[in-house]
Amino acid sequence: MTAVPDLIQAAWTRLDPHTCQLGESPFWHPQEQSLYWVDISGKQLLRMHAGGLQTWDMPSEPGCMAPARGGGLVIALRHGVFRAQKWGGALTHIATLPYDAITERANDGKCDALGRFWIGTVDETKTAHTAALFSVDARDASAPARITQHAGGALTGNGLAFSPDNTRAYWVDTPTHCIDAWDFDLPSNTLRGQHRFAHFEPKPAGWQFTDSAYGGRPDGAAMDVQGNYWVAMYEGARLCQFAPDGRLLAHYATPAQCPTMPCFGGPDLQTLYLTTVRHGRSDAELVRYPDAGCVFSMRAPLPGLPVHLFAD
DSSP, rough: OOOOOOOOOOOESSOOOOOBBEEEEEEEETTTTTEEETTTTEEEEEETTTTTEEEESSSSSSEEEEEEETSSEEETTTEEEEEESSSOOEEEEEOOOOSOOOEEEEEEEEEESSSSSEEEEEEEOOOOOOSEEEEEEEOOOSOOOEEEEEEESSSSSEEEEEEETTEEEEEEEEGGGGEEEEEOOOOOOTTEEEEEEEOOOOTHHHOOOOEEEEEEEEEEEEEETOOEEEEETTTTTTEEEOOOHHEEEEEEEEESEEEEEEEEOOOOOTEEEEEOTTTEEEEEEEETTTTTTTTEEOOSSSSSOOOOOOOO
16 A cells, blocks of 8 residues: 655745635746736635726626736636636627526636636535536637536536646535546546546545534645646645656645635745635634635746637
């Protein structure tokens, strides 16, 4: 049996005192040299820009967003996918995903190397298994955006990532405590050969945050230049780095019980940013983790991949 590496007590730095209810979907904007992320429950987009922290209120919950090649953003809200030509600008509807927005919403997502916007969803009933993984292709300006469903039957879509050579895709249904991988054909936009990449022990009945034996369940993810998969472990207070063959290379203690998603940024893409959750956490937990809901950063051992830009 392969030995589990020791938990690393990483030197995290708080980015800003601002706390999100449910921070998610961070990315580093290469042209602006700025960090973007969302507060899903707070219905806000946020960015750490040259002039400091900026927020932008949304009409419904933003699950994820990505920078666009033509400038601005593409944003997945509960009630549709929208394009904004600039920060704070008008929202132009480009697609509606095929789900019931009363019981389901957009969640984790990002673009692939050709500029298609991939979005996982959440089944808020926690029982219907209606969550799915979609891609939105808006490259043909003369036609409506093309929506493709790639996976389904899930509760909470998370952990989307693509390998550096664009031949493998990863996705998570968080409550299953499993990470799955597929062979990805980028030109045809197809996933094949689904297989289990990693799995974790389920949450014990009656678990309390003081019980460190529970390692958490996989949430959002990022990819480094060597094809290692970095995943935030919700309620596990750790961030895991997995080799392409599924070996756990390292895991880092986090400054919040519920980390949600990492991303690589900074001028050399070797700063690792991490979003976290505050909403719904107990008073006792927040005494231990008073900065829960903030964004944190640490120096990564190697660079990450740059964000892919949305094409339209």
